[in-house]
Amino acid sequence: MRRVILFLLLAGFLAAPAWAGQCNIPAGGQCSLVMDPAPAPVEVVNLGQDKEASVLGWWLYSVQGEPRRVATVLKPGEAVIFSPPKSKDGQGDSFAARTLVIFNLGTTELSARTVK
DSSP, rough: HHHHHHHHHHHHHHHOOOOOOOOEOOOOOOEEEEOOOOOOEEEEEEEESSEEEOOOOOOEOOSSSOOOEEEHHHHHHOOOOOOEEEETTTOOOOOOOEEEEEOOOOSEEEEEEEEO
C-alpha cells in the first residue's frame, strides 16, 4: 500500500500540473494546463536564444471526445497560441477541451500560459 501511495505521489509530481495557468517546461519535459470552469487559449513561447524547439501536445476533453493533437516547431523567441477545439456530444451540445498536455521535444526551455 505504501508503494502504491508513493507511486501516485511521484506520478502526480512528474506530471507537472500548472498552477495559476502557467508553467515552464524544461527540455524533454512536459506540463498539463487544466482550465476550469472555462477553457482558454494557451500561448507557448520558446525561451531559448539559439535553438529551435519542437512542441507536441494534446487537447483533452473532460467528458467524451477524441484527444486533438497539436504540434509545431518554434524558432528562438517565437510564440504560438493553441486554441481549445470544440466538439459536440450525442445530443448536439457543444463543448470545448479543458486540458492541454504539452511535451517539449526540443533542447531548450519553453514557457506556457493561458491567455485570458
